[in-house]
Amino acid sequence: MIIPLxxxxxxxxxxxxxxxxxxxxRRNAIGILMAIELILNSANLNLIAFGRARGDAGGEAQxxxxxxxxxxxxxxxxxxxxxxxxxxxxxxISADEIKxxxx
Amino acid sequence: MSQVGPLELAAKAAFYVVAAGTLxxxxxxxxxxxxxxAALGLAVALFGVAILxxxxxxxxxxxxxxxxxxxxxxxxxxxxxxxxARMADPALPRWNRQCWAGLAVAAALGLGLAHLxxxxxxxxxxxxxxxxxxxxxxxxxxxTYLLPFEVLSxxxxxxxxxxxxxxxxxxA
Numbered sequence: 198m199i200i201p202l203x204x205x206x207x208x209x210x211x212x213x214x215x216x217x218x219x220x221x222x223r224r225n226a227i228g229i230l231m232a233i234e235l236i237l238n239s240a241n242l243n244l245i246a247f248g249r250a251r252g253d254a255g256g257e258a259q260x261x262x263x264x265x266x267x268x269x270x271x272x273x274x275x276x277x278x279x280x281x282x283x284x285x286x287x288x289x290i291s292a293d294e295i296k297x298x299x300x
Numbered sequence: 301m302s303q304v305g306p307l308e309l310a311a312k313a314a315f316y317v318v319a320a321g322t323l324x325x326x327x328x329x330x331x332x333x334x335x336x337x338a339a340l341g342l343a344v345a346l347f348g349v350a351i352l353x354x355x356x357x358x359x360x361x362x363x364x365x366x367x368x369x370x371x372x373x374x375x376x377x378x379x380x381x382x383x384x385a386r387m388a389d390p391a392l393p394r395w396n397r398q399c400w401a402g403l404a405v406a407a408a409l410g411l412g413l414a415h416l417x418x419x420x421x422x423x424x425x426x427x428x429x430x431x432x433x434x435x436x437x438x439x440x441x442x443x444t445y446l447l448p449f450e451v452l453s454x455x456x457x458x459x460x461x462x463x464x465x466x467x468x469x470x471x472a
Contacts, residue, residue, distance in 0.1 A: 199315075200315050204315075204319075207414050208323065211326070212326050213409070214406045215327055217402075217406045219329065221398060221401075222395040223330065223395065223396070227335060227380050227381055230380075231330070231342050232330055235329060235330070235342070235345060238346065238349050238369075241349070242349060249356045249357060253431065255440050255444070256432035256436045256441075257445075259358055259360065260437065260440050260445050262361055263361065263364060264449070264452055266365065266369070267455075267456060268452065269369075270372060270373055270459075271455050273373045273377070274376065275462055275466070277377070277379075281384065281467045282467055285469075292396070
């Protein structure tokens, strides 16, 4: 591998930090979903980088990454359906205006 | 690897350019006021990650990344943005009141991780012969990992039906 492992991992850590920032601070629920996709991508990047650096003869790292991509798709679909349902009921998808469960 | 050829140098430079572009796209995705622009930034970031997969010699994963993320999930998110958001309303704050706390947490996390990464005693990288090809990948997916694969297909079916049920119009 021509790229040092730690450099790929730093890119992945940066993606993770940006995703955490977005998930914590975005007001729009769709923005939060986008940030969560970033976090999942950083995890996948880590999997592939370690698989490449430590030997992945059976392709396990790539298989796990594929499964993560599938689960991310399912999560995005259900999350977006929830956002649309909330928008239909309450005419807002701002995460800090949706406080139905707050006592 | 005592001698660094010009091709290798170019590949390294391309890696850092792509990495910087990926992070810039990710920053746009979490900070753009206009949610549509955030989606475009996310597209840049996802494409960048696909190219990083190519650098790591995971070609099938790069193709899957573009198909599933850029082709499907991003389209879905753009649909959601157009159906719900008052997109370019400058009166709406883009971040909530925890903005600075969130920034502090994320910065501490990112810098801490980077510090750990550079100072951790990684074992020396093995001289890996070749990355697994597509036949190996398919065999592993459909033999050792058959059960997770099938469970994933069930999960996707459940997500499909559940999303339809949640998002459908209620009968009054």
